[in-house]
């Protein structure tokens with residue numbers, strides 16, 4: 175198994191480019207199942223999760239071809255299987271995304287039920303109840319969710335997501351676009367990744383009103399044309415590299431990101447006392463993809479209060495990285511995760527690096543310290559591992575981080591990008 179060795183402290187200076195967003199790529203890959211023919215996804219990030227998803231689609235007869243950052247998904251001839259097996263689903267919860275497309279296209283699906291994860295129980299009841307609202311019948315068989323559409327296929331329905339769910343919104347939407355009649359989906363997630371899926375489906379011929387709002391009205395169509403879309407930049411990856419400058423010191427510029435997707439993250443970086451500069455070309459919309467953001471730490475960090483919320487609130491996926499920064503702030507910070515109240519496994523590992531953190535009732539209290547020190551630590555989930563890598567770059571000494579396979583799920587070549595910024599980080603195998 176791979177681990178990272180990080181030698182700190184090193185300030186980080188330089189420029190990195192944001193990759194395509196994992197959380198946008200996965201539903202788009204699933205959506206390719208909805209159309210017969212060759213869908214083309216540009217700016218696809220090369221990650222363990224996108225490769226797992228490609229394997230999963232392969233099980234269903236979708237032929238994938240990855241050429242540089244461009245993925246072609248060919249469904250010509252139809253989907254050959256309706257099963258998402260345990261062996262793949264257990265590695266990647268987002269496998270549940272095939273439920274909606276399979277029901278829509280094949281009228282049946284057998285999807286291994288995703289288990290819990292490092293940050294607590296993660297139910298999929300909204301995915302299931304949303305499919306039921308479109309007429310599907312669901313049963314539990316040996317750890318599999320077995321779903322069947324009524325004779326003649328799914329029909330339009332009405333469903334309200336409570337709480338707001340990124341995954342369930344995408345999944346039920348993918349099922350609704352090919353259902354007979356009208357659907358009304360309420361309290362939908364409006365994360366940029368969801369909006370990109372809505373827009374890509376509309377471009378493929380789906381009738382959806384309300385992109386970017388909490389209510390989506392769908393008029394089912396008989397078929398879609400293949401998708402053609404460039405995956406939006408990863409706001410969490412971009413935010414992680416900007417946070418790196420806050421934690422380790424220095425100045426990091428991230429290119430190819432979208433400031434409009436990152437407002438709450440940039441606000442917290444500013445609250446920490448960093449100088450955040452957005453370099454956008456207002457006159458040229460086409461240049462939006464070329465936006466850049468710089469984050470510079472110019473002095474001591476200030477304490478912050480952060481509460482995670484669905485978009486447009488502060489993302490839970492940035493909570494661990496901001497906690498690593500707060501650990502070095504001059505004062506007491508509070509971080510509350512309202513989405514995953516148990517998502518604090520990184521706190522105990524940051525404590526091993528010298529941070530002073532106490533977690534109680536979904537809130538971490540962080541008493542800032544001047545200096546972190548190296549120690550062996552263990553990554554527990556994707557964003558927790560990112561926080562540990564950044565904290566290690568700021569810590570004095572040589573930190574070993576185990577279980578970095580978590581980080582490979584969602585960060586493209588993180589050690590190369592951090593090395594280019596001046597970090598001393600190497601990947602080793604045991």
Ligand code: UD1
Pocket residue numbers: 196197198200268295296297298299300301302336337338339340341342363489490491513514
């Ligand atoms: C997605 C992201 C993940 C991010 C999360 C929250 C992907 C692949 N993953 O995960 O990185 O941390 O959004 O922004 O895009 N819930 C239910 N029942 C359900 C589904 C969700 O109760 O059926 C609850 C969850 O427990 C959680 C909340 O809804 O408290 C939000 O979760 P959700 O938005 O669904 O997260 P994911 O889509 O799994």
